[in-house]
Amino acid sequence: MDQLSATFAALADPTRRAILARLTEGPATVKELSEPFDISGPAISKHLRVLEKAGLITRGREAQWRPCQLDATPLKEVAVWAENYRRFWDASYTRLDALLTELKETEQ
Amino acid sequence: MDQLSATFAALADPTRRAILARLTEGPATVKELSEPFDISGPAISKHLRVLEKAGLITRGREAQWRPCQLDATPLKEVAVWAENYRRFWDASYTRLDALLTELKETEQ
DNA sequence: GGGTTAAATAACCTGTGGGTTAAGTAAGCG
C-alpha cells in the first residue's frame, strides 16, 4: 500500500482522528489516549499501530509507558493533494474557468 | 458513517483517486473511466458508487450512458481539516511554537 | 422485433478492519 493510501485509510476512522487531535496537545501514553473511548486496550493498540505504520505518530519508551507523539508530515501530503482540487470547489476559480471557456469559444 | 470518514475512506483507494484525477479533465462515461484499469466493469461501478455516496461525484443520464462529474466539495473539508495540522509540519510554525514555549517559561 | 452497447444488480469468494477476551511481556514497587 502506498503512503498516501495508508494515510487516507488511517484517517478514515474517527477514533484515530480523535487520537491525532488529542496528540496536538502534546505526547500521551496509551492509557491516556484510551481514556475518552469505551473500547478495549488492545483495540487502541491496533489503532496506534495503524497510525504508526502510516507515519502519523512516533512512539517512545519510558519505563512501562510507550508515549505517543504526533508526526504530521503525512498530513502535509494530504493537504497538498487536496489543494490540487481547489479550483473545483473554489467559486472564483469556477468563474475563471467559465471565463476561459468563453474566451476559447469566441476564438474559434 | 460521518461525511469526513466517508471521504477519507473513498480516497484511500488508488483506483478511486485516479478516477477523480481523470474527472478533472471533464465528465466521462463509466466505460471511459474503466479504460485505464484492467478490472471488470462491475468493479468500476462499485468504485463509482462509493465516490457518489461520499459526494465526490454526481451522475447524469444520457441515453444508455451515465456520465460522471467531479464534485470537489468534500475535498474542501479535507483540505480544511488537514490545514489545522499545518503548524505541526511547518518548520516556521515549529520555531514559533518553541518561541512561545520559551516565553511562557520565562514568565513563570 | 432483434441485435448491440452501456451499465447496474445479484451472487459469490477472499482478505482485511475493527472489535472482543485471554494470556504474555516488561517495568516499578513493596
Next chain:
DNA sequence: CGCTTACTTAACCCACAGGTTATTTAACCC
C-alpha cells in the same frame, strides 16, 4: 520474590471492501 500497572500479542468473530462471473435493465439502431 511477588504484586500491580502498562501495554502487546494471540486467537477469534463478524462485517464489509474489493474483486469476480453471470444475469438483468435500458437505450440505441437496423
